[in-house]
Amino acid sequence: MLKTDILIIGSGISGLFFAMKTAKKRPDLSIVIMTKESAQNTNTQLAQGGIAVVTDLIKDSFSKHIHDTLRSGGGLCDKEIVNMVIKQAPERLQELIEIGTSFDKNEKGQWDLGLEGGHSQHRILHHKDSSGLEIEQKLLKIIRKMPNIELLENHLVIDLNTEVKRNKTICTGAFFYEKKHNRIKYIRTRSVVLSTGGCGQLFENTTNPKIATGDGIAMAARAGAEIVDMQYIQFHPTALFTGKKNPLFLISEAVRGFGAHIVNEDGKRFLFKYDIRGELATRDMVSNAISKELQLSGKDHVYLDCRHLNAAEFYAHFPVIAAHCNELGIKPEKDLIPVVPAAHYQCGGIKVDENGATSIKNLYAVGECARTGLHGKNRLASNSLLEALVFAHQASENVDRTIAEFTFSNKILIPKFPKAEQTNDYYAFNILKNELQKLVTAFYTSEERDADLAFEKIKLLNNSAIALVKDHEITIPFIEFSNMIATSLIIIKQCKEAANKQMC
Ligand SMILES: Cc1cc2nc3c(=O)[nH]c(=O)nc-3n(C[C@H](O)[C@H](O)[C@H](O)COP(=O)(O)OP(=O)(O)OC[C@H]3O[C@@H](n4cnc5c(N)ncnc54)[C@H](O)[C@@H]3O)c2cc1C
The missing domain is CATH 3.50.50.60 (FAD/NAD(P)-binding domain)
Known part of the structure; x- marks a missing residue:
């Protein structure tokens, strides 16, 4: 010990x-x-x-x-x-x-x-x-x-x-x-x-x-x-949209602070409809405005427009972002950068x-x-x-x-945990993780959140996870997945409590 x-x-x-x-x-x-x-x-x-x-x-x-x-x-x-x-x-x-x-x-x-x-x-x-x-x-x-x-x-x-x-x-x-x-x-x-x-x-x-x-x-x-x-989970308005998911590469807020615009499919700025601060509104405002715009257009992303900015200065200030975009074939000085809101901060x-x-x-x-x-x-x-x-x-x-x-506890504790085991169940747990991510995202972004339905679905996922580990075995994917389940349940419960309070 x-x-x-x-x-x-x-x-x-x-x-x-x-x-x-x-x-x-x-x-x-x-x-x-x-x-x-x-x-x-x-x-x-x-x-x-x-x-x-x-x-x-x-x-x-x-x-x-x-x-x-x-x-x-x-x-x-x-x-x-x-x-x-x-x-x-x-x-x-x-x-x-x-x-x-x-x-x-x-x-x-x-x-x-x-x-x-x-x-x-x-x-x-x-x-x-x-x-x-x-x-x-x-x-x-x-x-x-x-x-x-x-x-x-x-x-x-x-x-x-x-x-x-x-x-x-x-x-x-x-x-x-x-x-x-x-x-x-x-x-x-x-x-x-x-x-x-x-x-x-x-x-x-x-x-x-x-x-x-x-x-x-x-x-x-x-x-x-x-x-x-x-x-209160904060969504960042400008994660790079590539179709590949999780984690998404971030295009820093500082890029908007530097003068970049957010535009829709038609190349038009739309944020001023939602907040007079436009691109420099707080993240919740900008993310919500983008989500609304996407609902209206049926598209899956908007764009960050940096084309009017001084390219040399842009590359000097944001070398990592510029290099990442370039690797994907996007040149910020002449191409629009596809972006989407993404969960960013708890x-x-x-x-x-x-x-x-x-x-x-x-x-x-x-x-x-x-x-x-x-x-x-x-x-x-x-x-x-x-x-x-x-x-x-x-x-x-x-x-x-x-x-x-505080002194050290004198109690000799015997871990209650089962034996640890090397695992090859990452693949199976990845499938469960994807399911959980879909479920939590759908719940969190829905205008009419159904917490009881979400609880039921999470219970089923939890049962599947337990079935994957034999009872003598504890594995890293199992530990992390159990923590994800526990944290999801807390988020959903606290969303439900907040909604109930608002109705009172
Ligand atoms: C892409 C991105 C850009 C950001 N940009 C900014 C910014 O410009 N300015 C700003 O203020 N904030 C920014 N943030 C937020 C900020 O970076 C984080 O909130 C902050 O770094 C969190 O620091 P932390 O020490 O709390 O945890 P982290 O830096 O997340 O570290 C967590 C640590 O805990 C360890 N850990 C977790 N679980 C266990 C476990 N069970 N056992 C052992 N170890 C464990 C992890 O391995 C890791 O070492 C950004 C976040 C992201 C994702």
Whole structure:
């Protein structure tokens, strides 16, 4: 049985930033990071647009960024949290810069600030169009050198362990699947940090990579943590439409901020019919407008028109996007780019306080898996990387203050899990995953959602999954699929509850 002071689950920006800060401040604590695939395989590394921070105090201000965030969140943001995150942003940014993260500057040596939908000012710091990759790589580089951090790749955490002490539920460890030796093991800890990212893989069209199966939500829910606002899934308006599905390549919001237009089959702009901000409206507005336009036209995609933009500047700002389009034979300077809305970000999640603490003692949630109150029902572009940094900092400070209260549990736990087995059932589970994605997408995008029918259909899929694994066997596709089922059920239940509330 392994033992560590702090277990971090996930190696995206939130988990790594938490690890770095805590390891620096508390060299006496041992930290283990487990991640289910290779460390870099995260949503973080795909982030293009960048990170929203007020740096220009002449044209911009904290109050403008706060206003934009609240407006985008549709009245459901927690104002104190918004205030805290936006005012803390410059300090957290500075910490990224100190470890060598580079953000683009203009010829005057000032930050080359991007503009994105819903922002009233240019305030997005970026590294070309691969901001997330730059951050991920710099954090990983430093993490790998820190003596009190052990980074364990290909370690899939299956479930959290909790104990009840003096009427309080406390998280005391986790069960995990070690892929290399194909066995399930247990790790005892004094603190656990969930930084498992989102659940975009529940949908047919998504920008999220294969790892985004909602594991953290499912694990936290099974452990009894409070999960809220899962009915708010953000669709990004401009994922590249190629006919091939899942994940779809993203065409960053920054491209519209740079001046690109969205046009229909006839080459006409239509967004102003729906919102006076046109291309620069918030993501929910633009995605809904595109969906309505597609319903009217019966087509399956619209287009992003970059042909009027300066081609040299476009290629310099968006080298990754341009290269990807070119590989598919699309030249943004002369061709329209086919785009479609795709599931992109989970606005709700594991409910946490201002320190990233969940409703279970010793269990923290940071990054996309957490519901902090920053985003309300619709995250403002480029506020996600920022939220991950701020809450990783807050949680790190809190762990530092409180970890002395917690000793290792003396209970020797015998894993209740069945034996692990090498599996060749990926193919069968892929079929079930596709079915689940179709079902969740149809439910979520329907104007008349029938939650009870969706529950029934999901139950059938679950039965098929159980039939696929013999009762002595537990496999990776089974674990991930079970988490997808659990997270889908939470989304559908919370959609139903929200609809019922609206009717009251
Ligand atoms: C294409 C794309 C572009 C984006 N662009 C931007 C942008 O420009 N600006 C912005 O602010 N936001 C952007 N976002 C959103 C942002 O990137 C994510 O919200 C953020 O990176 C999430 O970071 P995270 O640390 O919470 O999780 P992630 O980076 O998703 O990392 C999750 C980690 O958890 C691990 N994990 C999951 N389950 C388990 C398990 N059971 N056991 C072990 N490990 C597990 C995964 O393997 C992974 O390492 C973008 C997202 C996408 C998909």
